[in-house]
Amino acid sequence: MGVNFSFEVAKTDAVGARRGLLATPHGTIETPVFMPVGTAATVKGLTQEALEQLGASIILANTYHLYLRPGHELIRQLGGLHQFMSWRRPILTDSGGYQVFSLAELRKITDEGVRFRSHLDGSEHLLSPEKAAEIQLALGSDIAMVLDECIETPAPRDKAEAAVRRTTEWAKRARNYVRECARRNGEIRQWQFGIVQGATFSDLRRESARQVAELDFPGYAVGGLAVGEPHAMTCDMTGEVAALLPADRPRYLMGVGRPEQLADYVTLGIDMMDCVLPTRAARHACLYTSEGRVLIKNARYAHDRRPIDPACACSVCRRYTRAYLRHLFAAGELTAAILATHHNVHFYLDIMRQIREAIEFGNLAKFSSEMHARYVAGPV
Numbered sequence: 247m248g249v250n251f252s253f254e255v256a257k258t259d260a261v262g263a264r265r266g267l268l269a270t271p272h273g274t275i276e277t278p279v280f281m282p283v284g285t286a287a288t289v290k291g292l293t294q295e296a297l298e299q300l301g302a303s304i305i306l307a308n309t310y311h312l313y314l315r316p317g318h319e320l321i322r323q324l325g326g327l328h329q330f331m332s333w334r335r336p337i338l339t340d341s342g343g344y345q346v347f348s349l350a351e352l353r354k355i356t357d358e359g360v361r362f363r364s365h366l367d368g369s370e371h372l373l374s375p376e377k378a379a380e381i382q383l384a385l386g387s388d389i390a391m392v393l394d395e396c397i398e399t400p401a402p403r404d405k406a407e408a409a410v411r412r413t414t415e416w417a418k419r420a421r422n423y424v425r426e427c428a429r430r431n432g433e434i435r436q437w438q439f440g441i442v443q444g445a446t447f448s449d450l451r452r453e454s455a456r457q458v459a460e461l462d463f464p465g466y467a468v469g470g471l472a473v474g475e476p477h478a479m480t481c482d483m484t485g486e487v488a489a490l491l492p493a494d495r496p497r498y499l500m501g502v503g504r505p506e507q508l509a510d511y512v513t514l515g516i517d518m519m520d521c522v523l524p525t526r527a528a529r530h531a532c533l534y535t536s537e538g539r540v541l542i543k544n545a546r547y548a549h550d551r552r553p554i555d556p557a558c559a560c561s562v563c564r565r566y567t568r569a570y571l572r573h574l575f576a577a578g579e580l581t582a583a584i585l586a587t588h589h590n591v592h593f594y595l596d597i598m599r600q601i602r603e604a605i606e607f608g609n610l611a612k613f614s615s616e617m618h619a620r621y622v623a624g625p626v
């Protein structure tokens with residue numbers, strides 16, 4: 247396993263932020279990277295052409311949604327997820343676990359896996375570590391995640407302990423399942439990442455990191471954070487874990503974050519992030535700009551001839567006014583969500599470009615404090 251894959255740290259700054267290259271069979275990703283979320287094999291509001299134009303080097307797809315609809319077997323028969331959705335660049339799939347824990351009904355968790363009812367039609371399914379790996383192999387994503395146990399926040403200590411134990415057991419089984427598939431079928435063109443859990447208990451986080459790192463995954467994710475705890479707590483836990491993960495493997499902080507927080511996580515040694523925020527906020531008329539948030543439905547923009555963000559080079563800002571965007575949202579036009587999403591994703595990817603540059607020049611701390619200063623003020 248691992249042919250055509252590599253990760254190389256090209257530069258580490260004084261505090262531990264890293265710039266690197268993650269090579270996959272579908273292309274090389276510059277890290278740190280932000281991955282737009284393409285839940286059901288589409289990033290809501292964007293075509294694949296638009297994503298390419300925006301410079302997205304990798305997207306995330308959700309195993310839970312694709313397993314239920316249209317089904318991983320259908321996607322496999324149609325040539326895998328890349329061919330199915332006509333996206334030639336890298337794809338990371340999650341394990342489906344997070345959605346099972348947050349969307350599905352009648353969940354029952356045992357050591358075997360999670361039994362649940364589909365939120366679509368009520369049908370019953372079992373998601374086990376092996377099944378989550380099997381689905382992702384059928385999808386053919388470049389990077390697959392192991393099934394982990396996600397628990398609510400704040401979690402009592404005994405529950406968090408049990409989830410750490412189960413997450414490690416499940417990681418072992420997922421790793422063995424893929425190794426067995428490789429023995430039977432030959433080379434597997436997919437990297438599998440382990441996941442660290444442990445809620446907001448730093449000793450459990452450290453223990454989970456040690457246990458999962460022992461399994462020798464090519465990359466590691468930090469899960470179960472940014473789920474309602476204060477940002478400082480997310481940073482504390484991330485820092486604890488990142489310090490214990492092998493320096494030569496990519497580190498992925500799952501489900502983050504707000505624009506001004508991205509640099510904080512990179513400062514802690516994170517290489518990969520994903521979040522629905524830029525796309526979801528866009529559909530709710532919340533635009534991110536270099537000066538802070540613009541809530542475009544506000545009446546004050548009715549006559550505003552300026553672009554969403556005068557400092558933005560995206561094709562939406564080069565062409566359309568705030569007044570026009572506001573009108574589209576007020577009229578409930580589809581184009582409103584499309585244009586807003588385009589801008590927000592461009593804004594996130596541009597932050598990552600600036601972060602990579604700041605690592606190169608050793609001024610990430612300055613970039614980070616400027617971002618926080620602009621966003622603390624609230625909507626502009």
Ligand SMILES: [Zn+2]
Pocket residue numbers: 554555558559560561562563564589592
């Ligand atoms: Zn723009």
